[in-house]
């Protein structure tokens with residue numbers, strides 16, 4: 519390991535943590551790339567630089583607990599400029615031996631240094647360390663550079679029992695007594711994180727469509743602040759829109775009423791966000807850079823997934839059609855939006871109320887870009903893609919089902935927003951194309967078996983009538 523950028527422990531000592539990091543190094547090199555949330559798959563891990571190390575439970579007790587922010591070194595992506603490495607949040611438990619229920623959490627056995635002979639593991643699987651985090655939030659603890667904060671208006675009961683969610687996620691979530699859910703961000707960057715910023719802004723507006731943050735965790739490191747975790751009320755018994763849609767498809771049932779309700783919920787969130795955060799007008803210059811971004815992403819995607827190449831010209835025209843509108847003097851309103859809206863980000867409570875979650879934006883995009891005001895149509899395009907995804911995951915595919923849902927979603931949106939997104943077909947198509955290109959790269963990287971799903975949309979978008987958005 520290279521020397522520590524900053525080491526924070528309650529006692530202020532650095533030697534023990536230096537030993538800890540040296541003994542973890544070989545174990546993490548092997549373990550990290552296997553984690554679902556690790557974004558650098560396909561490139562070897564060549565080393566680590568600690569950004570902050572915080573002891574939360576001393577290792578001489580029955581369970582030790584360390585909070586780590588580690589910069590992970592990897593060779594750069596082919597053709598990309600050199601990169602200092604992504605920073606990840608890890609919670610490392612230390613025990614003499616792991617009980618069988620914690621076997622899936624194993625990171626490895628330490629062979630040297632003060633922890634020699636001990637076992638280190640992913641501490642979030644273990645209820646005691648997970649409960650330490652909740653207690654720290656409840657009591658607004660300060661430990662080293664870690665700052666646990668909470669909303670004074672919301673109560674957090676003591677002693678809620680923790681369980682790690684096992685869903686495949688970009689981050690990791692712990693549920694406490696079916697009352698709260700704590701999302702721990704894995705790949706973190708300094709600055710304001712929209713996953714906290716947007717729900718807080720919506721809570722201030724009194725918007726009931728997004729669970730209001732109850733507590734959150736920051737790390738202050740070298741004059742920079744990282745958002746590391748957000749605690750929200752848990753919507754007990756909720757199903758997400760993706761599960762529900764697949765269930766209805768399997769039964770041959772329509773999803774039109776739910777699609778309409780989702781359109782209404784999206785419009786409610788957009789309307790509240792327009793009140794809460796700045797709105798701007800996009801003129802020709804801004805449109806130009808928006809189109810350039812789409813074209814660049816397409817080019818990078820074609821390089822990464824060559825099966826896209828035959829469609830490249832057709833897809834480009836979906837983007838350049840926006841230039842023609844801008845040249846005619848057309849302008850667009852842009853505001854803060856969800857940024858990665860799809861059926862999996864929509865939760866329906868047992869009473870039938872929809873909430874939207876996960877305002878992080880597309881994880882692979884830079885933070886500054888994710889926080890920029892954007893045309894509302896971008897979120898709508900994400901949902902239209904999602905209905906199409908569900909319909910093409912079904913066997914046999916059900917394009918008519920998607921068509922009806924897409925129309926109902928737009929109608930529901932128009933009922934609340936007073937404006938039907940289908941009146942903006944060129945922008946809608948450009949964003950749907952941009953999203954489908956993103957999905958091709960996402961699936962090629964994470965779930966190659968799913969590649970045919972976005973590719974069917976690529977085929978449609980590259981070859982069909984540009985004036986038909988649904």
Ligand SMILES: Nc1ncnc2c1ncn2[C@@H]1O[C@H](COP(=O)(O)OP(=O)(O)O)[C@@H](O)[C@H]1O
Nearest residue numbers: 687688689690699729750751752753756875876
């Ligand atoms: N407030 C909530 N109530 C109930 N379940 C939730 C809540 N927030 C998130 N979830 C569940 O956790 C999963 C992951 O949350 P999400 O914010 O999308 O994390 P990620 O960014 O890791 O994908 C969701 O798909 C949903 O099932």
Ligand SMILES: O=P(O)(O)O[C@H]1O[C@H](CO)[C@@H](O[C@H]2O[C@H](CO)[C@@H](O)[C@H](O)[C@H]2O)[C@H](O)[C@H]1O
Nearest residue numbers: 687688760858860861862880903904907957960
């Ligand atoms: O993990 P996140 O929710 O931040 O989002 C990423 O993963 C999603 C897959 O889990 C991916 O969404 C794609 O697949 C969904 C079905 O699993 C489908 O509903 C979406 O429409 C489709 O885009 C998402 O793009 C990615 O950012």
